[in-house]
Protein backbone atom coordinates (compact mmCIF):
# COMPACT_ATOMS: atom_id res chain seq x y z
CA UNK A 1 0.00 0.00 0.00
CA UNK A 2 2.68 2.47 1.12
CA UNK A 3 4.92 1.33 -1.72
CA UNK A 4 2.07 1.71 -4.27
CA UNK A 5 1.69 5.29 -3.08
CA UNK A 6 5.43 5.90 -3.43
CA UNK A 7 5.35 4.39 -6.92
CA UNK A 8 2.44 6.51 -8.10
CA UNK A 9 4.47 9.64 -7.31
CA UNK A 10 7.94 8.31 -8.22
CA UNK A 11 6.92 6.90 -11.60
CA UNK A 12 6.08 10.43 -12.78
CA UNK A 13 9.71 11.46 -12.33
CA UNK A 14 12.94 10.65 -14.16
CA UNK A 15 13.95 7.04 -13.32
CA UNK A 16 17.62 7.74 -12.64
CA UNK A 17 16.81 10.72 -10.42
CA UNK A 18 14.34 8.57 -8.46
CA UNK A 19 16.98 5.87 -8.12
CA UNK A 20 19.48 8.34 -6.65
CA UNK A 21 16.94 9.92 -4.30
CA UNK A 22 15.71 6.52 -3.11
CA UNK A 23 19.23 5.40 -2.25
CA UNK A 24 19.81 8.64 -0.33
CA UNK A 25 16.56 8.18 1.57
CA UNK A 26 17.35 4.53 2.34
CA UNK A 27 20.80 5.51 3.58
CA UNK A 28 19.34 8.22 5.85
CA UNK A 29 16.62 6.03 7.32
CA UNK A 30 18.57 2.84 8.05
CA UNK A 31 20.92 1.78 10.82
CA UNK A 32 23.72 -0.74 10.35
CA UNK A 33 22.71 -4.22 11.45
CA UNK A 34 19.09 -3.24 12.22
CA UNK A 35 16.05 -4.26 10.15
CA UNK A 36 14.49 -1.31 8.32
CA UNK A 37 11.09 -0.20 9.67
CA UNK A 38 9.67 -0.43 6.16
CA UNK A 39 10.30 -4.15 5.80
CA UNK A 40 10.76 -5.42 9.35
CA UNK A 41 12.93 -8.44 10.09
CA UNK A 42 13.17 -11.29 7.59
CA UNK A 43 13.36 -14.85 8.99
CA UNK A 44 16.50 -16.94 8.56
CA UNK A 45 16.43 -19.68 5.93
CA UNK A 46 20.13 -20.44 5.79
CA UNK A 47 21.81 -22.06 2.80
CA UNK A 48 25.42 -22.92 2.09
CA UNK A 49 26.70 -22.17 -1.40
CA UNK A 50 30.30 -21.70 -2.70
CA UNK A 51 31.46 -22.58 0.81
CA UNK A 52 29.68 -19.49 2.21
CA UNK A 53 26.75 -19.41 4.61
CA UNK A 54 23.87 -17.23 3.41
CA UNK A 55 21.18 -16.35 6.01
CA UNK A 56 18.63 -16.64 3.20
CA UNK A 57 18.94 -17.27 -0.55
CA UNK A 58 17.60 -13.90 -1.79
CA UNK A 59 20.25 -11.41 -2.88
CA UNK A 60 20.43 -7.92 -4.31
CA UNK A 61 21.45 -8.13 -7.98
CA UNK A 62 24.39 -6.12 -9.31
CA UNK A 63 23.78 -2.64 -10.65
CA UNK A 64 21.46 -1.37 -7.92
CA UNK A 65 24.33 -0.22 -5.68
CA UNK A 66 27.20 0.09 -8.13
CA UNK A 67 29.39 2.18 -5.82
CA UNK A 68 28.38 0.72 -2.48
CA UNK A 69 26.90 4.08 -1.55
CA UNK A 70 24.02 2.54 0.39
CA UNK A 71 25.35 -0.74 1.78
CA UNK A 72 23.83 -0.39 5.26
CA UNK A 73 20.54 0.63 3.67
CA UNK A 74 20.30 -2.44 1.46
CA UNK A 75 21.67 -4.56 4.29
CA UNK A 76 18.72 -3.44 6.46
CA UNK A 77 16.11 -4.75 4.00
CA UNK A 78 16.66 -8.42 4.83
CA UNK A 79 18.68 -9.63 1.84
CA UNK A 80 20.66 -12.83 2.32
CA UNK A 81 23.51 -11.19 0.40
CA UNK A 82 24.39 -8.05 -1.53
CA UNK A 83 26.19 -7.94 -4.86
CA UNK A 84 27.84 -4.53 -5.25
CA UNK A 85 29.10 -3.11 -8.56
CA UNK A 86 29.65 -3.49 -11.42
CA UNK A 87 32.81 -1.63 -10.56
CA UNK A 88 35.68 -0.96 -12.96
CA UNK A 89 39.36 -0.37 -12.15
CA UNK A 90 39.09 3.36 -12.93
CA UNK A 91 36.09 5.68 -12.39
CA UNK A 92 33.99 6.35 -15.51
CA UNK A 93 30.82 8.36 -16.22
CA UNK A 94 28.85 5.74 -18.17
CA UNK A 95 26.70 6.55 -21.20
CA UNK A 96 24.99 9.90 -21.81
CA UNK A 97 21.62 10.43 -20.12
CA UNK A 98 18.81 9.49 -20.45
CA UNK A 99 19.91 5.87 -20.13
CA UNK A 100 17.25 4.28 -17.91
CA UNK A 101 13.64 3.70 -19.03
CA UNK A 102 10.56 2.17 -17.41
CA UNK A 103 8.09 -0.01 -19.30
CA UNK A 104 5.44 -0.24 -16.57
CA UNK A 105 2.95 -2.12 -18.77
CA UNK A 106 5.48 -4.98 -18.82
CA UNK A 107 6.97 -4.49 -15.32
CA UNK A 108 10.23 -4.01 -17.19
CA UNK A 109 13.20 -1.68 -17.49
CA UNK A 110 15.57 -0.92 -20.33
CA UNK A 111 18.98 0.39 -19.27
CA UNK A 112 22.13 1.43 -21.05
CA UNK A 113 23.94 2.81 -18.01
CA UNK A 114 27.34 1.62 -19.30
CA UNK A 115 29.06 0.83 -15.98
CA UNK A 116 28.82 4.33 -14.54
CA UNK A 117 30.83 4.07 -11.31
CA UNK A 118 33.41 5.84 -9.17
CA UNK A 119 36.01 3.12 -9.50
CA UNK A 120 37.04 0.18 -7.37
CA UNK A 121 38.88 2.18 -4.67
CA UNK A 122 35.81 4.29 -3.96
CA UNK A 123 33.65 1.20 -3.58
CA UNK A 124 36.16 -0.38 -1.21
CA UNK A 125 36.19 2.75 0.94
CA UNK A 126 32.38 2.71 1.14
CA UNK A 127 32.48 -0.95 2.09
CA UNK A 128 35.07 -0.28 4.80
CA UNK A 129 32.95 2.60 6.16
CA UNK A 130 29.79 0.50 6.31
CA UNK A 131 28.63 -1.50 9.31
CA UNK A 132 27.28 -4.33 7.14
CA UNK A 133 28.52 -7.75 8.15
CA UNK A 134 26.50 -9.94 5.76
CA UNK A 135 27.67 -11.76 2.66
CA UNK A 136 29.10 -9.33 0.09
CA UNK A 137 29.73 -10.08 -3.55
CA UNK A 138 31.67 -7.59 -5.64
CA UNK A 139 30.89 -7.57 -9.35
CA UNK A 140 33.79 -6.47 -11.55
CA UNK A 141 33.95 -5.21 -15.13
CA UNK A 142 36.31 -3.58 -17.57
CA UNK A 143 36.61 0.14 -18.29
CA UNK A 144 34.85 1.24 -21.49
CA UNK A 145 38.10 2.61 -22.96
CA UNK A 146 40.14 -0.53 -22.32
CA UNK A 147 40.35 -2.33 -25.67
CA UNK A 148 38.60 -5.69 -25.59
CA UNK A 149 41.94 -7.46 -26.29
CA UNK A 150 43.21 -6.01 -22.99
CA UNK A 151 40.05 -6.76 -21.00
CA UNK A 152 41.79 -9.54 -19.08
CA UNK A 153 44.18 -7.03 -17.49
CA UNK A 154 41.24 -4.97 -16.15
CA UNK A 155 39.55 -8.03 -14.65
CA UNK A 156 42.77 -9.18 -12.99
CA UNK A 157 43.43 -5.70 -11.63
CA UNK A 158 39.92 -5.50 -10.17
CA UNK A 159 40.12 -9.05 -8.83
CA UNK A 160 43.34 -8.26 -6.95
CA UNK A 161 41.88 -4.99 -5.64
CA UNK A 162 38.68 -6.49 -4.20
CA UNK A 163 40.06 -9.87 -3.15
CA UNK A 164 40.46 -9.14 0.57
CA UNK A 165 37.10 -7.44 1.00
CA UNK A 166 34.68 -9.49 -1.09
CA UNK A 167 33.15 -12.75 0.10
CA UNK A 168 32.81 -13.71 -3.55
CA UNK A 169 33.71 -11.97 -6.81
CA UNK A 170 31.50 -11.87 -9.91
CA UNK A 171 33.05 -11.49 -13.33
CA UNK A 172 30.58 -9.59 -15.47
CA UNK A 173 31.07 -10.36 -19.15
CA UNK A 174 27.42 -10.09 -20.08
CA UNK A 175 26.43 -6.43 -19.96
CA UNK A 176 25.13 -5.35 -23.38
CA UNK A 177 26.15 -1.74 -22.69
CA UNK A 178 29.93 -2.00 -23.00
CA UNK A 179 30.96 -2.49 -26.57
CA UNK A 180 32.03 -6.08 -27.41
CA UNK A 181 31.93 -7.17 -23.75
CA UNK A 182 29.71 -10.15 -24.54
CA UNK A 183 32.34 -11.41 -27.00
CA UNK A 184 34.26 -12.50 -23.89
CA UNK A 185 31.67 -15.27 -23.45
CA UNK A 186 32.93 -16.93 -26.62
CA UNK A 187 35.74 -19.23 -27.74
CA UNK A 188 39.35 -18.67 -26.73
CA UNK A 189 38.56 -15.28 -25.20
CA UNK A 190 36.32 -17.04 -22.64
CA UNK A 191 38.57 -19.99 -21.80
CA UNK A 192 41.65 -17.79 -21.60
CA UNK A 193 39.92 -15.26 -19.31
CA UNK A 194 38.65 -18.02 -17.00
CA UNK A 195 42.02 -19.67 -16.74
CA UNK A 196 43.81 -16.36 -15.99
CA UNK A 197 41.25 -15.54 -13.33
CA UNK A 198 41.62 -18.96 -11.77
CA UNK A 199 45.41 -18.80 -11.83
CA UNK A 200 45.45 -15.33 -10.26
CA UNK A 201 42.89 -16.35 -7.65
CA UNK A 202 44.93 -19.45 -6.76
CA UNK A 203 48.05 -17.40 -6.23
CA UNK A 204 46.09 -14.84 -4.15
CA UNK A 205 44.62 -17.72 -2.14
CA UNK A 206 48.09 -19.03 -1.37
CA UNK A 207 49.50 -15.59 -0.54
CA UNK A 208 46.57 -14.66 1.73
CA UNK A 209 45.74 -18.10 2.99
CA UNK A 210 42.09 -17.65 2.01
CA UNK A 211 40.42 -18.89 -1.16
CA UNK A 212 37.63 -16.62 -2.42
CA UNK A 213 34.99 -17.97 -4.81
CA UNK A 214 34.56 -16.49 -8.28
CA UNK A 215 31.23 -16.48 -10.17
CA UNK A 216 30.76 -15.70 -13.87
CA UNK A 217 27.66 -13.76 -14.94
CA UNK A 218 26.23 -14.66 -18.33
CA UNK A 219 23.67 -13.26 -20.76
CA UNK A 220 20.27 -14.77 -21.55
CA UNK A 221 20.90 -14.35 -25.29
CA UNK A 222 22.90 -17.54 -25.84
CA UNK A 223 21.93 -20.49 -27.99
CA UNK A 224 22.21 -24.15 -27.03
CA UNK A 225 25.65 -24.59 -28.57
CA UNK A 226 26.96 -21.53 -26.71
CA UNK A 227 25.51 -22.85 -23.44
CA UNK A 228 27.19 -26.23 -24.09
CA UNK A 229 30.47 -24.45 -24.59
CA UNK A 230 30.09 -22.20 -21.54
CA UNK A 231 29.09 -25.06 -19.26
CA UNK A 232 32.05 -27.18 -20.41
CA UNK A 233 34.48 -24.31 -20.02
CA UNK A 234 33.16 -23.47 -16.55
CA UNK A 235 33.53 -27.09 -15.44
CA UNK A 236 37.14 -27.11 -16.67
CA UNK A 237 37.94 -23.68 -15.24
CA UNK A 238 38.17 -24.26 -11.51
CA UNK A 239 35.83 -21.30 -10.94
CA UNK A 240 32.99 -21.59 -8.47
CA UNK A 241 29.56 -20.50 -9.72
CA UNK A 242 27.57 -19.04 -12.57
CA UNK A 243 25.02 -16.23 -12.42
CA UNK A 244 22.21 -16.46 -14.96
CA UNK A 245 21.21 -14.04 -16.28
CA UNK A 246 21.98 -10.46 -17.14
CA UNK A 247 19.56 -8.30 -19.19
CA UNK A 248 18.40 -9.26 -22.70
CA UNK A 249 18.68 -7.62 -26.11
CA UNK A 250 15.57 -9.48 -27.27
CA UNK A 251 12.52 -7.21 -27.63
CA UNK A 252 9.95 -9.80 -28.73
CA UNK A 253 7.97 -9.53 -25.53
CA UNK A 254 7.75 -5.75 -25.52
CA UNK A 255 7.13 -5.27 -29.25
CA UNK A 256 5.07 -2.19 -30.00
CA UNK A 257 5.89 -0.46 -26.70
CA UNK A 258 6.99 3.16 -27.26
CA UNK A 259 10.24 2.45 -25.36
CA UNK A 260 10.92 -0.96 -26.96
CA UNK A 261 13.46 0.42 -29.41
CA UNK A 262 15.64 2.12 -26.79
CA UNK A 263 19.15 0.69 -26.96
CA UNK A 264 20.19 -1.32 -23.91
CA UNK A 265 19.37 -4.37 -21.83
CA UNK A 266 15.80 -5.32 -21.00
CA UNK A 267 15.05 -6.66 -17.51
CA UNK A 268 12.03 -7.67 -15.45
CA UNK A 269 9.04 -9.75 -16.47
CA UNK A 270 9.97 -10.04 -20.18
CA UNK A 271 13.26 -11.80 -19.34
CA UNK A 272 11.88 -14.07 -16.62
CA UNK A 273 11.11 -17.18 -18.65
CA UNK A 274 14.28 -16.99 -20.72
CA UNK A 275 16.44 -16.60 -17.59
CA UNK A 276 14.74 -19.61 -16.05
CA UNK A 277 15.35 -21.64 -19.23
CA UNK A 278 19.03 -20.72 -19.06
CA UNK A 279 19.17 -21.76 -15.40
CA UNK A 280 17.48 -25.07 -16.28
CA UNK A 281 19.78 -25.66 -19.25
CA UNK A 282 22.86 -24.94 -17.17
CA UNK A 283 21.64 -27.12 -14.34
CA UNK A 284 21.27 -30.08 -16.71
CA UNK A 285 24.74 -29.49 -18.11
CA UNK A 286 26.52 -28.76 -14.82
CA UNK A 287 24.79 -31.63 -13.03
CA UNK A 288 25.25 -30.21 -9.55
CA UNK A 289 29.02 -29.70 -9.97
CA UNK A 290 28.77 -25.90 -9.96
CA UNK A 291 26.12 -23.80 -8.20
CA UNK A 292 23.85 -21.46 -10.16
CA UNK A 293 22.57 -18.08 -9.01
CA UNK A 294 19.27 -17.37 -10.77
CA UNK A 295 18.27 -13.81 -11.68
CA UNK A 296 15.81 -12.31 -14.12
CA UNK A 297 12.23 -11.17 -13.70
CA UNK A 298 11.64 -12.26 -10.12
CA UNK A 299 8.79 -10.15 -8.75
CA UNK A 300 6.80 -12.76 -6.79
CA UNK A 301 7.68 -15.69 -4.48
CA UNK A 302 6.51 -18.11 -7.20
CA UNK A 303 9.10 -16.67 -9.60
CA UNK A 304 11.89 -17.32 -7.10
CA UNK A 305 10.55 -20.85 -6.67
CA UNK A 306 10.67 -21.31 -10.48
CA UNK A 307 14.37 -20.42 -10.49
CA UNK A 308 15.14 -22.68 -7.52
CA UNK A 309 13.14 -25.54 -9.06
CA UNK A 310 15.06 -25.04 -12.31
CA UNK A 311 18.32 -25.65 -10.42
CA UNK A 312 19.39 -22.34 -8.85
CA UNK A 313 20.81 -22.42 -5.32
CA UNK A 314 20.42 -18.68 -4.76
CA UNK A 315 18.39 -15.94 -6.47
CA UNK A 316 18.82 -12.21 -6.97
CA UNK A 317 16.36 -9.40 -7.65
CA UNK A 318 16.57 -6.00 -9.26
CA UNK A 319 13.59 -4.93 -11.43
CA UNK A 320 11.07 -6.71 -9.18
CA UNK A 321 12.17 -4.45 -6.33
CA UNK A 322 11.31 -1.36 -8.38
CA UNK A 323 7.84 -2.62 -9.25
CA UNK A 324 6.94 -4.47 -6.03
CA UNK A 325 9.04 -2.75 -3.36
CA UNK A 326 11.41 -4.17 -0.76
CA UNK A 327 8.79 -6.27 1.03
CA UNK A 328 9.28 -8.66 -1.87
CA UNK A 329 12.43 -9.93 -0.14
CA UNK A 330 10.66 -11.07 3.03
CA UNK A 331 7.69 -12.37 1.02
CA UNK A 332 10.00 -14.63 -0.98
CA UNK A 333 11.94 -15.83 2.06
CA UNK A 334 8.78 -16.57 4.04
CA UNK A 335 7.35 -18.59 1.15
CA UNK A 336 10.44 -20.82 0.97
CA UNK A 337 10.12 -24.29 2.47
Ligand SMILES: Cc1cc2nc3c(=O)[nH]c(=O)nc-3n(C[C@H](O)[C@H](O)[C@H](O)COP(=O)(O)O)c2cc1C
Nearest residue numbers: 061062063086111245246267268296297317318319
Ligand atom coordinates in the same frame (compact mmCIF):
# COMPACT_ATOMS: atom_id res chain seq x y z
C1 LIG B 1 19.38 -0.29 -14.20
C2 LIG B 1 20.09 -1.60 -14.19
C3 LIG B 1 21.48 -1.63 -14.03
C4 LIG B 1 22.16 -2.84 -14.02
N1 LIG B 1 23.51 -2.84 -13.83
C5 LIG B 1 24.17 -4.03 -13.75
C6 LIG B 1 25.55 -4.05 -13.50
O1 LIG B 1 26.19 -3.02 -13.29
N2 LIG B 1 26.18 -5.26 -13.47
C7 LIG B 1 25.50 -6.45 -13.67
O2 LIG B 1 26.11 -7.51 -13.60
N3 LIG B 1 24.18 -6.43 -13.89
C8 LIG B 1 23.50 -5.27 -13.94
N4 LIG B 1 22.16 -5.27 -14.16
C9 LIG B 1 21.46 -6.56 -14.40
C10 LIG B 1 20.81 -7.11 -13.15
O3 LIG B 1 21.75 -7.38 -12.14
C11 LIG B 1 20.04 -8.40 -13.49
O4 LIG B 1 20.95 -9.38 -13.91
C12 LIG B 1 19.00 -8.21 -14.59
O5 LIG B 1 18.38 -6.95 -14.50
C13 LIG B 1 17.89 -9.28 -14.54
O6 LIG B 1 17.24 -9.27 -13.28
P1 LIG B 1 15.88 -8.47 -12.98
O7 LIG B 1 14.91 -8.86 -14.05
O8 LIG B 1 15.48 -8.90 -11.59
O9 LIG B 1 16.21 -7.03 -13.04
C14 LIG B 1 21.45 -4.06 -14.17
C15 LIG B 1 20.07 -4.03 -14.33
C16 LIG B 1 19.38 -2.83 -14.34
C17 LIG B 1 17.88 -2.83 -14.50
